[in-house]
Amino acid sequence: MSGGIDYSPADVVIIGAGASGAAAAWNLTETRMRIVCLEQGGWMNPAEYPSTGRDWEARSQSDFAINPNRRQLKSDYPVNDDDCPIKIANFNGVGGGTILYAGHYPRFHPSDFRVASLDGVADDWPIDYATLEPYYAENDRITGVSGLAGDPAYPAKQPLMPPLPLGRSGQKVAQGFDAMGWHWWPSDTAIATTPYNGRDKCINLGFCLHGCAQGAKASTDITYWPEAIRAGVELRTWCRVKEIAVDDDTGMACGVSYYDEQGEEQFQPAHIVIMACNGVGTPRILLNSRSERFPDGLANTSGLVGTHLMLHPYASIYGVFDEELDGYRGPHDALWSQEFYETDVSRGFVRGFTYEFNRGRGPVATALTGAFSGRIPWGEGHHDAYRALFNRICGMVAICEDLPEAHNTVTLDPVLRDAHGIPAPKMTYTLSDNSRAMLDFAVERASEVLQAVGAQDLMVESPLSIGGWHLMGTARMGNDPGNSVVNAWGRAHDVRNLFVVDGSLFVTSAGVNPTRTIQSLALYVTDQMKKRLTNLFDAP
Amino acid sequence: MTRTIATDHPFSPDEQAQIARLARLMVPASAVHGVPAADDALILADILHTARSDEVRVRAALEFAGGLGVPLEAAVPRLQGAVEMLPLVVVVMQCYYRDDRVMQALGMEARPPFPQGFEVPQGDWSLLEAVQRRGRIWRDA
Ligand SMILES: Cc1cc2nc3c(=O)[nH]c(=O)nc-3n(C[C@H](O)[C@H](O)[C@H](O)COP(=O)(O)OP(=O)(O)OC[C@H]3O[C@@H](n4cnc5c(N)ncnc54)[C@H](O)[C@@H]3O)c2cc1C
Ligand code: SF4
Numbered sequence: 183m184s185g186g187i188d189y190s191p192a193d194v195v196i197i198g199a200g201a202s203g204a205a206a207a208w209n210l211t212e213t214r215m216r217i218v219c220l221e222q223g224g225w226m227n228p229a230e231y232p233s234t235g236r237d238w239e240a241r242s243q244s245d246f247a248i249n250p251n252r253r254q255l256k257s258d259y260p261v262n263d264d265d266c267p268i269k270i271a272n273f274n275g276v277g278g279g280t281i282l283y284a285g286h287y288p289r290f291h292p293s294d295f296r297v298a299s300l301d302g303v304a305d306d307w308p309i310d311y312a313t314l315e316p317y318y319a320e321n322d323r324i325t326g327v328s329g330l331a332g333d334p335a336y337p338a339k340q341p342l343m344p345p346l347p348l349g350r351s352g353q354k355v356a357q358g359f360d361a362m363g364w365h366w367w368p369s370d371t372a373i374a375t376t377p378y379n380g381r382d383k384c385i386n387l388g389f390c391l392h393g394c395a396q397g398a399k400a401s402t403d404i405t406y407w408p409e410a411i412r413a414g415v416e417l418r419t420w421c422r423v424k425e426i427a428v429d430d431d432t433g434m435a436c437g438v439s440y441y442d443e444q445g446e447e448q449f450q451p452a453h454i455v456i457m458a459c460n461g462v463g464t465p466r467i468l469l470n471s472r473s474e475r476f477p478d479g480l481a482n483t484s485g486l487v488g489t490h491l492m493l494h495p496y497a498s499i500y501g502v503f504d505e506e507l508d509g510y511r512g513p514h515d516a517l518w519s520q521e522f523y524e525t526d527v528s529r530g531f532v533r534g535f536t537y538e539f540n541r542g543r544g545p546v547a548t549a550l551t552g553a554f555s556g557r558i559p560w561g562e563g564h565h566d567a568y569r570a571l572f573n574r575i576c577g578m579v580a581i582c583e584d585l586p587e588a589h590n591t592v593t594l595d596p597v598l599r600d601a602h603g604i605p606a607p608k609m610t611y612t613l614s615d616n617s618r619a620m621l622d623f624a625v626e627r628a629s630e631v632l633q634a635v636g637a638q639d640l641m642v643e644s645p646l647s648i649g650g651w652h653l654m655g656t657a658r659m660g661n662d663p664g665n666s667v668v669n670a671w672g673r674a675h676d677v678r679n680l681f682v683v684d685g686s687l688f689v690t691s692a693g694v695n696p697t698r699t700i701q702s703l704a705l706y707v708t709d710q711m712k713k714r715l716t717n718l719f720d721a722p
Numbered sequence: 723m724t725r726t727i728a729t730d731h732p733f734s735p736d737e738q739a740q741i742a743r744l745a746r747l748m749v750p751a752s753a754v755h756g757v758p759a760a761d762d763a764l765i766l767a768d769i770l771h772t773a774r775s776d777e778v779r780v781r782a783a784l785e786f787a788g789g790l791g792v793p794l795e796a797a798v799p800r801l802q803g804a805v806e807m808l809p810l811v812v813v814v815m816q817c818y819y820r821d822d823r824v825m826q827a828l829g830m831e832a833r834p835p836f837p838q839g840f841e842v843p844q845g846d847w848s849l850l851e852a853v854q855r856r857g858r859i860w861r862d863a
Contacts, residue, residue, distance in 0.1 A: 233835040240816040244775065292863035300863060311863065330850075334858045348845025356849045365853055385839025395836040510830075511840035524861045545828060549815040553802075560802040565752045572828060 187418070187448075192218040195438050195452035197423045197467065199223075200278015201697050202684040203458030204402035204410065205321065205704035211413035213712055218450060219415060220440055222422040223257030223275030226403055231393035238389060239546035246392040248282055248648065250274065259422075259600035261462060262608040263650065268493050270609065271651035272460065276419060277403035279460065279651065280697065284390050285372040285399045286515040286538050287327055287698045289318055291336065293524060294692035301525045301532045304585050307689045308661050308670035309706070311337070317702040317709070324409075325400040325701070326378040329370035335520035343375045345516070346384065351508040351541045351576035352516040358631035364521040369538070371515045372400040372698070379405075386512040388541070399513075421448075424604050425471040426455055426480055426680070433475055434719070435680045441602045454679045454711075454718075458704070461491065461653030461685040465592040466607040468657065481657070481674035486667050488593055490586035491609065492655040492691040495617045497644035499628035500540065500577030501637025502570070509573030510544040519578075522627065523693055531619040533583040535693040537628060540577055548572050555641060577632060579646065580624035582617055583693035586655050613645060621645060652696050657686035669722060672707030678719045683707050731770065732777050740784050741773065742766055743794055744801075745814045757827045760818045768817040779809035 193215035196203050207219050232241035248271040250258040257274040273281045292311040297304045329341030345368035359366040373384050384398035397404055411417060420443035429436045437451035457464045465488035469479035479487055519537040548571050552558030558567040590611045598606040621644045629640055660666025663675035674680040683704035685696055745760035773780045786806035790797045801807050818824055822832035
């Protein structure tokens with residue numbers, strides 16, 4: 183013990199307390215192992231979320247900005263995204279990205295795990311939809327998922343609460359899809375529409391992307407973490423991990439070096455290390471963990487750590503309508519369309535995308551949209567032009583499947599460092615021809631939907647430059663150690679007591695938001711660990 | 723060069739006056755809509771306070787506007803689309819559209835979203851019937 187902290191060997195150290203770290207910690211509690219989670223940020227106080235104050239929109243550009251390079255909180259580390267047309271978005275603290283996520287919560291489809299077999303591109307996953315299905319269901323129960331059963335775009339699944347209201351904006355967009363004869367369905371969301379497990383229901387604050395003061399949105403600081411901590415997990419906040427140490431004789435991880443809140447370097451010995459730092463944070467720490475045995479970074483004899491970065495290129499397509507819509511009221515995620523989800527090569531690309539409805543925007547965001555796009559002039563014309571947009575904008579984003587390409591990478595920046603001197607990650611990414619074709623197609627079809635119901639004016643951004651919020655693929659799973667970093671149950675091929683549970687695991691990205699799958703994978707990997715506790719470190 | 727500052731505000735009195743002029747050029751008062759201009763005393767105080775947190779970029783915007791060699795009024799066509807002006811535009815809009823009078827004129831209640839929240843109607847769920855009639859679209863794998 184030192185300063186109240188127990189530095190004796192932990193059975194398990196989990197790095198990162200976000201979406202996946204929380205699920206992994208919770209699922210391992212029944213083993214009664216000593217579990218320590220190290221998180222570089224602190225706990226959130228929902229009473230201080232932006233929606234509690236009059237400056238709610240302004241704070242989305244400062245301390246609640248989605249881009250850490252702008253936010254620059256003590257918990258943040260810089261990310262060099264100069265060579266990436268899609269800029270980083272994340273949150274660092276207990277809850278990780280779920281503090282800011284919209285809570286749009288689709289599952290993968292059966293076909294998403296069989297991309298190579300079905301479409302001849304990328305790789306198949308070493309697991310399938312059926313393997314993950316029970317973990318989806320378990321994660322849904324802890325998270326609390328709203329939606330409507332019967333979606334023809336999915337195998338049967340049973341949401342636990344009714345869907346979010348369509349509202350005026352949702353009705354408008356649904357009418358557009360109906361006019362085209364295309365699929366739409368109420369979205370599955372990680373937002374409580376009825377009281378759920380001690381959380382209150384959504385009251386339509388409309389500001390989910392900057393923290394839910396109501397506690398209706400399932401961020402893991404209010405779902406998994408309270409239960410995990412009650413069951414004995416130690417969550418150590420303000421602890422930034424620098425590297426994982428390796429015993430050069432055994433080749434096993436032996437503990438973790440980190441900087442504590444006072445900036446002192448500490449060492450926590452551990453028998454098992456689980457990475458849950460997300461698709462950028464995990465390769466960063468693995469690559470920074472160099473040793474005699476692993477000179478190119480830990481678990482990286484394949485040279486694949488940090489490669490195959492996938493981001494989901496987004497297009498945003500909004501229409502301006504004559505009549506008043508929902509504007510600033512209500513969460514966005516009321517409906518999705520998967521009309522163009524499954525491959526149809528006649529469209530000029532493989533794989534597909536999901537449209538995620540977007541309800542509207544607040545008064546300041548409306549003014550800035552108008553000013554930046556030249557729709558709202560300075561001077562006399564300002565007020566009339568503003569009123570033509572206020573509460574009259576709605577539309578959707580297209581979430582395009584991003585194929586894994588080795589040249590899209592997270593590497594260590596040779597110059598940039600965080601406040602503790604740890605090399606910052608650098609993202610290098612180019613948009614593929616397949617993604618460009620898919621984005622163009624998505625913009626055209628969405629425009630047709632909005633015009634079919636009277637959109638006068640369309641606002642399009644493609645790719646959406648701020649949208650680097652889905653970070654995937656940089657420590658991919660697979661059966662072949664030459665083509666993957668971890669095996670089919672999340673254990674590093676090279677290091678038999680090192681596991682990955684975050685979005686880095688993804689083999690392919692699917693065309694849906696990833697977090698429900700990330701958390702279900704974290705439950706799956708930790709279940710595999712539980713089943714193998716007596717021979718966890720044996721050769722495969 | 724040493725900047726002479728009349729108060730402890732990071733922007734000099736001249737800069738503060740320039741911010742006020744630019745704010746009014748962006749958003750003048752409107753009797754028709756019943757709203758003040760963005761250089762109204764209360765809104766301006768908010769703008770000057772808020773601009774502190776983006777001091778460097780806001781000052782760069784002021785220097786850009788002042789460096790065009792024409793009076794600000796005449797420079798509006800060039801200023802309103804200029805990326806250099808964005809930091810100041812952001813601050814002015816953030817403060818203007820959270821003013822009680824402006825929000826009320828837009829039909830909003832002058833309050834933060836939490837804790838009352840907002841009403842959103844359910845909408846017409848019968849629109850789903852057309853989708854249900856089409857049947858399954860997911861692929862076996
Ligand atoms: C604005 C925004 C909107 C989003 N909307 C959606 C959505 O609607 N639906 C959806 O599915 N997904 C959404 N996402 C993405 C979602 O947040 C992520 O997919 C998810 O959080 C990733 O989970 P993870 O466990 O991989 O990593 P994270 O949740 O990012 O957690 C990683 C944690 O590790 C910590 N960490 C990193 N490095 C270190 C270190 N060196 N030492 C200690 N701790 C460290 C971080 O502080 C962080 O808390 C959104 C994200 C953002 C930013
Ligand atoms: S809209 Fe609902 S989920 Fe989103 S922040 Fe408000 S209460 Fe929370």
